[in-house]
Amino acid sequence: MSKPLLHKLALHLGLIALGIIVLIPFAWLIIASLKPSEAFFSALFLPPGDGLFGVDWGALTLDNYTNLFGLGFGRALLNSIFYSSAAAIFATLFCASTGYALAKFRFRGNGLLTLLILGALIVPPSLLIAPGYELLYDLGLLDTAWGLLLPAFAPAFGVFLFRQAVLQSVPDQLLEAARIDGCSELSIFFVIVLPLIRPMIGAFMLITFLAMWNNFISPQIVIQSADKQPLSVAIAQLRGVYRTDYGLLMAATVVSVAPVALLFLILQKQFISGLTSGAVKG
Amino acid sequence: MTPPRIERVTLLVLAIRHLSVGVWVILALLILSAAALVLTDRSDSRDDRALSMWVFSPEHKLMYDPIAARTSDTDAPLDISIMSIAAIQSRMMSGFFGGLPTADLIEVERATIGQVFMGPTEAIGFTDLTPLLESEGLLDQINPPSLSPWSTDGRVFGLPHDVHPVMLAYRADITESAGIDLTQAQTWDEYFAMLRPLMRDNDNDGRIDHYPLAAWYTQPDTVELLMLQGDGALFDEHGVPAIDSDRNAQLLARIVSWCLPDGRVAVDIEEFSAAGHQARVDGVSIGNLCPDWMCSIWRMHVPGLDGKLKLMPLPAFEPGGRRTSVRGGTMLGIPTTTEHPDEAWTYAKTLYTSPDVARELYTLVDIITPVRSLWDDPVYDQPDPYFMGQPKGRMFIELAPMIPIRTSSPYNRAAVLEVRDAAIALVDWAQSRGYGFNDVESIEPRAKQLLERAQTNVVRMMSRNAFAALPEQEDREQ
Numbered sequence: 177m178s179k180p181l182l183h184k185l186a187l188h189l190g191l192i193a194l195g196i197i198v199l200i201p202f203a204w205l206i207i208a209s210l211k212p213s214e215a216f217f218s219a220l221f222l223p224p225g226d227g228l229f230g231v232d233w234g235a236l237t238l239d240n241y242t243n244l245f246g247l248g249f250g251r252a253l254l255n256s257i258f259y260s261s262a263a264a265i266f267a268t269l270f271c272a273s274t275g276y277a278l279a280k281f282r283f284r285g286n287g288l289l290t291l292l293i294l295g296a297l298i299v300p301p302s303l304l305i306a307p308g309y310e311l312l313y314d315l316g317l318l319d320t321a322w323g324l325l326l327p328a329f330a331p332a333f334g335v336f337l338f339r340q341a342v343l344q345s346v347p348d349q350l351l352e353a354a355r356i357d358g359c360s361e362l363s364i365f366f367v368i369v370l371p372l373i374r375p376m377i378g379a380f381m382l383i384t385f386l387a388m389w390n391n392f393i394s395p396q397i398v399i400q401s402a403d404k405q406p407l408s409v410a411i412a413q414l415r416g417v418y419r420t421d422y423g424l425l426m427a428a429t430v431v432s433v434a435p436v437a438l439l440f441l442i443l444q445k446q447f448i449s450g451l452t453s454g455a456v457k458g
Numbered sequence: 459m460t461p462p463r464i465e466r467v468t469l470l471v472l473a474i475r476h477l478s479v480g481v482w483v484i485l486a487l488l489i490l491s492a493a494a495l496v497l498t499d500r501s502d503s504r505d506d507r508a509l510s511m512w513v514f515s516p517e518h519k520l521m522y523d524p525i526a527a528r529t530s531d532t533d534a535p536l537d538i539s540i541m542s543i544a545a546i547q548s549r550m551m552s553g554f555f556g557g558l559p560t561a562d563l564i565e566v567e568r569a570t571i572g573q574v575f576m577g578p579t580e581a582i583g584f585t586d587l588t589p590l591l592e593s594e595g596l597l598d599q600i601n602p603p604s605l606s607p608w609s610t611d612g613r614v615f616g617l618p619h620d621v622h623p624v625m626l627a628y629r630a631d632i633t634e635s636a637g638i639d640l641t642q643a644q645t646w647d648e649y650f651a652m653l654r655p656l657m658r659d660n661d662n663d664g665r666i667d668h669y670p671l672a673a674w675y676t677q678p679d680t681v682e683l684l685m686l687q688g689d690g691a692l693f694d695e696h697g698v699p700a701i702d703s704d705r706n707a708q709l710l711a712r713i714v715s716w717c718l719p720d721g722r723v724a725v726d727i728e729e730f731s732a733a734g735h736q737a738r739v740d741g742v743s744i745g746n747l748c749p750d751w752m753c754s755i756w757r758m759h760v761p762g763l764d765g766k767l768k769l770m771p772l773p774a775f776e777p778g779g780r781r782t783s784v785r786g787g788t789m790l791g792i793p794t795t796t797e798h799p800d801e802a803w804t805y806a807k808t809l810y811t812s813p814d815v816a817r818e819l820y821t822l823v824d825i826i827t828p829v830r831s832l833w834d835d836p837v838y839d840q841p842d843p844y845f846m847g848q849p850k851g852r853m854f855i856e857l858a859p860m861i862p863i864r865t866s867s868p869y870n871r872a873a874v875l876e877v878r879d880a881a882i883a884l885v886d887w888a889q890s891r892g893y894g895f896n897d898v899e900s901i902e903p904r905a906k907q908l909l910e911r912a913q914t915n916v917v918r919m920m921s922r923n924a925f926a927a928l929p930e931q932e933d934r935e936q
Contacts, residue, residue, distance in 0.1 A: 264484050305552055309552035309555075377477070396549075417514055
């Protein structure tokens with residue numbers, strides 16, 4: 177066997193081993209979600225028995241999933257998809273437009289506004305819980321989807337990120353040429369600016385979608401009705417005080433992890449191309 | 459100059475074709491999920507007159523719903539929502555800080571209540587129930603020590619839900635086959651001495667098969683439980699820290715000595731993990747500290763212990779000492795912002811003094827009620843097969859009046875963690891000097907020094923709060 181082939185083989189074996197190590201927790205999670213409660217603590221992975229490979233295959237069950245959706249988890253899943261996609265789309269749109277305005281328009285108070293946005297970045301989110309609750313109460317937005325989504329539509333981090341992206345990627349000459357050619361400001365933004373900052377759009381949309389999907393603190397404060405809760409809160413409520421059905425909890429975790437993992441496994445090429453498309457263009 | 463319509467459409471197409479497939483997929487998800495939510499929308503059927511109650515346990519809702527339905531002839535039905543302890547804490551404190559309405563009734567777990575008592579008494583977000591409890595004779599009905607975690611400055615701000623006395627659950631199958639009658643052990647020293655013969659490596663795997671007690675100095679709840687049993691108090695009755703008292707130093711030295719390698723009698727077993735449950739089934743620990751609520755957890759998660767355990771009062775630190783302790787707890791409070799204080803109080807006392815709820819509480823989750831007049835219920839005398847047919851409920855009730863009084867200081871958790879850190883430092887120090895199980899007196903002075911450091915840290919933390927009860931200045935300087 178030639179040396180490069182041996183090298184390749186060793187490399188692949190090493191990578192396969194690392195891949196297995198990475199996948200072990202996921203395998204454990206899926207197996208645990210298929211075990212009944214009484215088998216949960218008696219076997220580390222598959223329940224031992226007289227079946228193939230010494231496993232009691234008959235002990236594995238889909239009951240946890242059946243029970244889970246019987247508890248209204250389908251609704252929580254739908255809520256999570258809605259909150260995350262709405263936050264991703266609208267936050268990207270609002271942050272990109274605000275960032276563009278701050279980067280390219282000269283108006284009174286631009287500097288102060290940028291400073292305020294920068295200042296907002298250094299305020300710890302936990303400090304805003306009580307005043308945020310009061311504000312939402314005053315606006316009558318507690319226990320509504322708007323109460324959760326509105327504060328997520330224009331995060332200071334996103335505005336500043338897009339401001340920097342526009343400053344680096346959009347030359348003033350291009351905008352001036354478009355204006356001379358009669359392009360409206362809205363068209364300039366959608367037709368010229370957005371394509372130029374496309375890498376940032378992909379990355380920010382991904383970040384925002386995941387952040388809202390995993391968001392736990394805000395929904396548990398803002399959303400009170402069970403039928404409006406996202407998955408993160410619904411899963412937390414499965415942990416009982418006196419006892420916890422761990423099989424059910426693991427099934428809920430699989431339901432929570434699987435859609436996002438699947439989505440980004442399918443779309444990873446698009447997102448990566450989005451992230452890198454502007455990298456070599458200067 | 460505005461571009462003609464066709465050009466605008468062309469520009470739009472040009473713009474959107476730059477968007478990646480990922481953006482389109484997320485957009486499609488948004489449209490589909492919004493449509494699905496609109497189509498499956500369940501209009502809010504909540505009665506506007508209804509009182510709201512927040513609970514953190516599905517079992518509690520299960521118990522309260524039928525009683526609440528019967529009580530709704532007060533013209534205001536009760537709408538009970540289950541949410542996590544963290545969610546209750548965040549919402550409740552946000553509401554209290556903003557002076558905003560929260561729920562009409564809130565169940566609060568002991569770990570959360572400290573935050574409520576952080577400010578001055580008159581600013582506490584819960585209604586002072588003392589006059590109501592006195593006027594209705596409930597103060598005499600409730601187990602007195604069970605009120606302590608929910609009281610400050612002599613005022614009671616919550617109805618206690620439970621007592622949570624602690625017993626020792628021991629592996630009777632192992633001890634009885636070895637001819638050891640552990641019920642004769644009155645003190646921890648006697649208990650450990652009786653079990654020493656079992657501390658052998660019979661299977662030759664290089665490890666001792668059985669240790670007398672599952673307890674470890676790194677577990678803050680265990681350290682607190684044992685110190686409470688031994689009359690150790692981290693705060694005095696006014697909420698002033700008393701962490702560095704001689705008694706606390708004695709107790710810490712005793713607990714730490716159980717964990718030192720030379721003559722070790724305790725073992726580190728996790729409480730809520732598969733490994734910990736398996737270790738218990740394997741008999742790695744003979745004795746386990748068992749509050750009443752732990753019984754239902756073991757019954758569900760450790761079926762391997764079914765019929766192998768027996769309960770007994772905790773051995774005392776000294777002859778004639780306390781034979782129990784306490785761990786955990788829940789209260790029901792009425793926020794001051796409620797618009798229905800009378801109806802809320804009616805529901806509170808109905809739910810918390812109902813014989814039906816008390817019986818269900820024990821049947822479902824093995825918890826005994828703090829209402830003494832309900833302790834005569836025969837349900838508590840039923841033999842429990844999991845505990846070899848012992849009348850578990852009656853045994854816990856016999857210990858209930860003896861549980862230690864606990865502080866409601868918001869700094870209790872911080873103090874417990876400081877004591878845990880002191881225990882860790884003490885173990886390191888004792889190990890480096892070769893001290894063991896029999897050297898309690900030698901390590902006690904060092905325990906005192908470490909607790910003084912813990913006291914300083916807690917006082918420093920408390921001094922940032924203008925309303926915290928601090929030791930006198932000269933005491934602090936000493």
